Amino acid sequence: MSVKRIEEVAAEAVPDGVGVSKQVLISAEEAPNFAMRCFTIQPGGSMPLHTNLVEHEQYVLSGSANVVIGEETYTVEQGNVVFIPAGAAHTYVNNGSEPFRFLCLVPNREDKTSFISS
Template identity: 40%
Template structure:
């Protein structure tokens, strides 16, 4: 078993092209022994965004704090604390926070070679 607190995990700026005012904390990853799923904690500050993109893996998302918008390019939905989302593999998706101080959410993804950065793969 592994137990920690999210504030004990390093908060890093997301540096992918087009991402603005967004940080990530890798809470659960292969680095601590996870073999099947990774859990990430995102914070999008006011005015921030993660532009529309897509991956070969699914996402499970739970909104923790603030309000923001999720889009697949055809439909945009407001998400509030307690909202949860499922993004199927290869579905375009993007996030935006125009109004809240912070828009914070958990995002769970499968552990795949291409979904986990080298520093989270462990040994």
């Protein structure tokens, strides 16, 4: 068991994103079933359209963004919960004026990110 302050966890740039960083809050080495990460997308930032082998459970901490899941576009904001099924194409765009921050929990299973060219 461990307790951490999110502010004390180092953030790393997400190479395929624009203005995107990630903090690994609970890693696969720390918990047997799920990993917890915190993503921050700066104003004007985005993640390209992609799929993953594992599902994503997300909780929006602050800001707002347009999230595309499959064929649907959602505007999400603080307090929203987002579920992205395994294999669903998805993308994030922060058109707002403040950082978009969300927790993302994923199962500790093999994952592969596949980017979809437009």
